[in-house]
Amino acid sequence: MASDLLFCLKPYIVKLTLVALITAIILWAIACKHEIPLTTPDTGGGGNVDSLPTGGTCSPDTVYxxxxxxxxxxxxxxxxxxxxxxxxxxxxxxxxxxxxxxxxxxxxxxxxxxxxxxxxxxxxxxxxxxxxxxxxxxxxxxxxxxxQGARNNQCISACDTSLFTYSGAVAPIISINCKGCHNPASLGGGVDLSTYNGVKVVALNGRLTGSINHASGYIAMPQGSNKLQTCQIRQIEKWVQAGANNN
Structure with missing residues (x-):
């Protein structure tokens, strides 16, 4: 009697088992959904960067x-x-x-x-x-x-490659990123970038563009820090190609 009942219920048991299996697979798939991780730029060591390079342009009210x-x-x-x-x-x-x-x-x-x-x-x-x-x-x-909270933040600064004069583009880049290591008190590599004449020397002999492009055979600059923005590199390159004038 019991065996006859089991035989009659067998198709329903199989269906219920299949439904349970399909449901389990669906729930597993939902639970195992992966988010693509965001990669942060190299900030010279540690910390989460609040604004990725793909973010907005710099706000004049914020220091990055x-x-x-x-x-x-x-x-x-x-x-x-x-x-x-x-x-x-x-x-x-x-x-x-x-x-x-x-x-x-x-x-x-x-x-x-x-x-x-x-x-x-x-x-x-x-x-x-x-x-x-x-x-x-x-x-x-x-x-x-x-x-403002000392955040490990960054932004995309406004940069116009049509501006490539020494005073308007090159000197500010050199002052922030290079002059601290290349001045009369600290002649890194024997290079002085504290004056126009010093910058002109390495501009005309190729060392400046070779270093900021991290080209083979040159010491990558800024040393131990991030590579300059592509736009900034292009500004310097255009200034050098135009004769590295004191303009």
């Missing part, structure tokens, strides 16, 4: 770490013998976000060691003499970045 703070500190503080990876004086490496944040109090520049040392009026000032101190404009940018 990757665009201005990192290049300035890498050039002015992460020097050989100071706060680079090799020397890490005082156990500080100031060529990446994580290292810089060790001396930053987000939202409070006044309480941040970074801000205090770049504004110190004595022998404690950084960069130390005979290195040139940060400009008042850069100090203001660092303070604003800290007070």
């Amino acid at each position: 770490f990757v665009n201005s703070i990192l290049p300035a500190l890498s050039s002015g503080c992460a020097l050989s013998g100071c706060h680079d990876q090799a020397t890490h004086q005082e156990e500080l490496v100031l060529s990446n976000y994580n290292g810089i944040m060790r001396i930053v109090t987000p939202g409070n520049a006044i309480e941040s060691k970074l801000y205090r040392v770049i504004t110190a009026g004595n022998e404690d000032i950084m960069p130390p003499p005979p290195h040139a101190p940060f400009s008042s404009a850069m100090i203001a940018s660092i303070r604003k970045w800290i007070d």
